[in-house]
Amino acid sequence: GAVVSQHPSRVICKSGTSVKIECRSLDFQATTMFWYRQFPKQSLMLMATSNEGSKATYEQGVEKDKFLINHASLTLSTLTVTSAHPEDSSFYICSARSRLGAEQPQHFGDGTRLSIL
Amino acid sequence: AQSVTQLDSQVPVFEEAPVELRCNYSSSVSVYLFWYVQYPNQGLQLLLKYLSGSTLVKGINGFEAEFNKSQTSFHLRKPSVHISDTAEYFCAVSVRGSARQLTFGSGTQLTVLP
Numbered sequence: 001g002a003v004v005s006q007h008p009s010r011v012i013c014k015s016g017t018s019v020k021i022e023c024r025s026l027d028f029q030a031t032t033m034f035w036y037r038q039f040p041k042q043s044l045m046l047m048a049t050s051n052e053g054s055k056a057t058y059e060q061g062v063e064k065d066k067f068l069i070n071h072a073s074l075t076l077s078t079l080t081v082t083s084a085h086p087e088d089s090s091f092y093i094c095s096a097r098s099r100l101g102a103e104q105p106q107h108f109g110d111g112t113r114l115s116i117l
Numbered sequence: 118a119q120s121v122t123q124l125d126s127q128v129p130v131f132e133e134a135p136v137e138l139r140c141n142y143s144s145s146v147s148v149y150l151f152w153y154v155q156y157p158n159q160g161l162q163l164l165l166k167y168l169s170g171s172t173l174v175k176g177i178n179g180f181e182a183e184f185n186k187s188q189t190s191f192h193l194r195k196p197s198v199h200i201s202d203t204a205e206y207f208c209a210v211s212v213r214g215s216a217r218q219l220t221f222g223s224g225t226q227l228t229v230l231p
Contacts, residue, residue, distance in 0.1 A: 006160065034218070043207060043221045044161075093160050095219075105151055106219055108160035 006109025021079045021112045023094030029074040030096035038091040050077045084116045119144040123222035131230050138193040138225045140208030148210040150191040155205040203229045
């Protein structure tokens with residue numbers, strides 16, 4: 001089946017550090033990737049939609065200068081949390097959809113647990 | 118806009134008992150429907166999906182769901198649960214045809230007791 005690899009799985013760093021999270025589709029091409037944030041015991045909140053070769057579309061309330069998204073190829077999207085602070089601590093999950101149709105389900109990475117001290 | 122309601126935030130059930138996790142949705146247009154499972158500290162894994170055709174959909178791990186258009190529901194069921202089914206379950210919808218976003222419900226924590 002379709003596999004999405006997300007790296008790293010866990011990051012612990014000091015306040016003010018920038019953190020980059022990678023999302024790769026391993027066995028399919030993904031024109032669209034999605035970035036979600038999940039707080040404990042809550043559902044996934046869509047942060048942005050990343051389209052290969054174009055700027056990401058951010059959801060309302062998400063700071064685009066804080067959460068930089070790059071989708072440079074059909075198999076890789078990155079999320080960079082710039083100058084991270086403790087309130088940015090969360091579980092970040094990416095997903096990817098095949099270019100082969102809107103009915104195709106999203107395939108999710110295993111998430112990144114970000115802890116800012 | 119679409120919305121998804123999962124009526125039960127927590128469902129405890131004994132091992133080998135049947136379980137139903139409820140999901141209702143609201144949309145002014147036709148949607149695709151999905152159920153995902155999330156184990157602790159992991160991403161989401163697709164259990165099953167309804168795109169069209171038969172309203173009873175069978176998925177992995179013995180789960181099935183039935184699409185009821187008149188009641189706008191897509192409840193998830195399993196006739197006999199195992200300890201390993203303990204996880205968070207999310208119902209989601211996406212708009213047919215063009216939209217690529219998923220709208221998630223708030224999730225249901227299924228806890229299977231020995």
